[in-house]
Amino acid sequence: MSARDRFLPIVLVLIFAAGCLGMTFMMPWAEFGLLTPSIPGSDWGKQFADTLGISGLLQPAIAFVNSNFPYLKDDVNAPYYVYGFFMALALISAAIGIAVIGREDAEEKTVLPLK
Amino acid sequence: MVMQKLYTDPLNKATLWLEHWTNVIATSKYNPFYYHGALPQFYLWVLFLSGLLLFAYYIPTIDNAYASERLINAWTSVDYITKTIPFGAVFRGLHRYAGDAMVLTIILHVLRVWFTDRYRQYRWVQWVSGVVLLLAVLFIGQTGYYLVWDERSLLLTRMTVSAFESLPVIGQPLKDWFINGKEITNLTLSNYLFIHIGLSFMLLFGLWVHYVRMARPVLTPPPVINYILVAITLAVVAMFPIQSGTMAQLTQTPTSFEIDWFFLWPYWMMTKMSMGFFWALMIGAVVLFTAVPWFVRTKPVETAEVVLTKCTGCSLCDKDCPYEAIDMVPAPAGSRFKLLATVKSYRCSGCGLCVGACAFDAIDLPNLLDSDVSNQIKAAAQS
Amino acid sequence: MVETKKKTVITLICERAVDLDREMDEKGILKDAPDVTVIKFPCSGMIQPLMIEAALKAGAEGVIVCGCQIGDCYYREGNKMIRERLLGERPPGLKKTVDRRRVVALWLSRLQTKRFISEAKEFVGHLQTLNSITEAK
Numbered sequence A: 001m002s003a004r005d006r007f008l009p010i011v012l013v014l015i016f017a018a019g020c021l022g023m024t025f026m027m028p029w030a031e032f033g034l035l036t037p038s039i040p041g042s043d044w045g046k047q048f049a050d051t052l053g054i055s056g057l058l059q060p061a062i063a064f065v066n067s068n069f070p071y072l073k074d075d076v077n078a079p080y081y082v083y084g085f086f087m088a089l090a091l092i093s094a095a096i097g098i099a100v101i102g103r104e105d106a107e108e109k110t111v112l113p114l115k
Numbered sequence B: 001m002v003m004q005k006l007y008t009d010p011l012n013k014a015t016l017w018l019e020h021w022t023n024v025i026a027t028s029k030y031n032p033f034y035y036h037g038a039l040p041q042f043y044l045w046v047l048f049l050s051g052l053l054l055f056a057y058y059i060p061t062i063d064n065a066y067a068s069e070r071l072i073n074a075w076t077s078v079d080y081i082t083k084t085i086p087f088g089a090v091f092r093g094l095h096r097y098a099g100d101a102m103v104l105t106i107i108l109h110v111l112r113v114w115f116t117d118r119y120r121q122y123r124w125v126q127w128v129s130g131v132v133l134l135l136a137v138l139f140i141g142q143t144g145y146y147l148v149w150d151e152r153s154l155l156l157t158r159m160t161v162s163a164f165e166s167l168p169v170i171g172q173p174l175k176d177w178f179i180n181g182k183e184i185t186n187l188t189l190s191n192y193l194f195i196h197i198g199l200s201f202m203l204l205f206g207l208w209v210h211y212v213r214m215a216r217p218v219l220t221p222p223p224v225i226n227y228i229l230v231a232i233t234l235a236v237v238a239m240f241p242i243q244s245g246t247m248a249q250l251t252q253t254p255t256s257f258e259i260d261w262f263f264l265w266p267y268w269m270m271t272k273m274s275m276g277f278f279w280a281l282m283i284g285a286v287v288l289f290t291a292v293p294w295f296v297r298t299k300p301v302e303t304a305e306v307v308l309t310k311c312t313g314c315s316l317c318d319k320d321c322p323y324e325a326i327d328m329v330p331a332p333a334g335s336r337f338k339l340l341a342t343v344k345s346y347r348c349s350g351c352g353l354c355v356g357a358c359a360f361d362a363i364d365l366p367n368l369l370d371s372d373v374s375n376q377i378k379a380a381a382q383s
Numbered sequence C: 001m002v003e004t005k006k007k008t009v010i011t012l013i014c015e016r017a018v019d020l021d022r023e024m025d026e027k028g029i030l031k032d033a034p035d036v037t038v039i040k041f042p043c044s045g046m047i048q049p050l051m052i053e054a055a056l057k058a059g060a061e062g063v064i065v066c067g068c069q070i071g072d073c074y075y076r077e078g079n080k081m082i083r084e085r086l087l088g089e090r091p092p093g094l095k096k097t098v099d100r101r102r103v104v105a106l107w108l109s110r111l112q113t114k115r116f117i118s119e120a121k122e123f124v125g126h127l128q129t130l131n132s133i134t135e136a137k
């Protein structure tokens, strides 16, 4: 494969790997209840995020959760469901990332190796 | 010709087309159609694992008079799993939706083997054992709904009882077995739990029968597909969280319930027709479905034949036969070799893989002999 | 210019793989690539390495082996078996003396007729360059 043919798969793999990592990091935040602020509970996770100075980074995720999971507002399990949801996204990005590389093994033509 | 008919069959054409475009997008390596049997098998493992967690906390009783402080029964134990155990709700959701997904993937599997003509003749054992597996899966799923012991469970139990009671002769014993006595008691739920788990393990036996005539069945999809199967289920868990119904009270008579269309459709049917008609329809449908492989009549498979004088007993054909149709038996007295290949014709598909495996031209398909092939090749090479 | 005498390329193909019925005449010769003759099998798994050797020995220019997409064998594993045999991963394999440049395998579904024709033409061209190299030596 030429360098140009390789370019697109590499970019795709990087995008999906980044997506997978991002979603994986979202998972603990979801479990701390940070992404579902309406849930009563300890706010040690929130303090932790404030200490690290990254609460701002979570704003888009909080907005996403609030707009997509309104029915979880009064559910004690909201953090776990949201954790599961981000795990699903991470798995899908990982799957696509792996498939982009792995699909090269699928063969429609077999050329015999010279002995 | 059967095949000419097959290739003009719209259902077969549609399947081929769908598989072709899936290949274009995902390549053959990740084409889920090529793992049609492995998909439900994978969900079965998901169900076993998530079920193990639920089993650890589940209490199969309808009341517990000795625990005066707090009512401890099936419903409260499920409530405890859902509300108190970290990720309990997620595992419960996973268990429920993986069950639905298993039914869905079984349907996909059945349609594929049916539409691509992979269900008849030497494959009848797979088909018939498959029907039994499907029925068992449906019944296991229904018992899962009884176990929760909310109002729906109570209603389903009563509907099942009246369905059984409507049957002549076997009706009464069936009912007594089902609720484990004359009326609904704590023992009813222990029976439900036993049926649910016991039958789930019986599935493994059923699957053994399903696989026994296939060498190397494809049982695991590649990780990429597994990830996606789990991801879809997890996403559904978050998007449609399970709502527990109210606790069942034997004194009350719930009248309506939400239907899980994968498992509870027979109960929907019961509400639409008389019990007699319901049973006639169900039994008729199962009999028809089981008989599907015998609807198409074609001439029998021309099975492979061993050339006794040439076989060296090397067992390569035995190793490669995809339908376990070859046995190596001791060679007759006086032979130079120890073993001899024999074909169990009732299992043989006439595929010729054994011919491809044999380096001694010692096994042949009667309708396409090695010598015919050689002649065709020579004629073509010299024309 | 050396006069090269016309030789055939033999295609050993599963009757359920790529659809060539409308592409060939009764003798199995492809209309678009008259160098190629097609011989059908119930499954690509029936093809013996011996048959490929026989074809080359009988004077065929090259051999195309063709089965369904890997994963889709009607008889479950036929195409995987012949693929492994060609690659020497499963007995019986090709003899050492077989010129591996003259054998190619394609795994194409029923709808990939165009792809087959173009691969077949490419293979014919590849064999011609092989011939001119050997003749030049």
Ligand code: HEM
Pocket (backbone or CB within 6 Å): B036, B037, B038, B040, B041, B106, B109, B110, B113, B118, B119, B120, B123, B126, B127, B128, B129, B130, B131, B133, B134, B137, B207, B210, B214, B216, B217, B218, B219, C074, C076
């Ligand atoms: C618990 C559900 C089931 C599971 C886990 C399952 C799994 C499998 C697996 C792994 C294979 C082997 C595929 C291969 O390697 O070629 C297979 C083959 C087969 N299954 Fe199922 N199956 C199930 C239900 C069914 C049902 C309900 C039917 C039909 C009523 C069915 C009909 C068949 C047939 C006819 C084959 C043979 C296909 C062939 O020879 O290519 N199965 N199944």
Ligand code: SF4
Pocket (backbone or CB within 6 Å): B306, B310, B311, B312, B313, B314, B315, B316, B317, B318, B340, B341, B357, B358, B359, B360, B361, B362, B363
């Ligand atoms: S591969 Fe051929 S020689 Fe070997 S056991 Fe089978 S029939 Fe006999």
Ligand code: SF4
Pocket (backbone or CB within 6 Å): B303, B304, B320, B321, B322, B323, B324, B325, B326, B343, B347, B348, B349, B350, B351, B352, B353, B354, B355
């Ligand atoms: S033709 Fe040969 S390989 Fe195929 S099922 Fe029959 S015995 Fe097995």
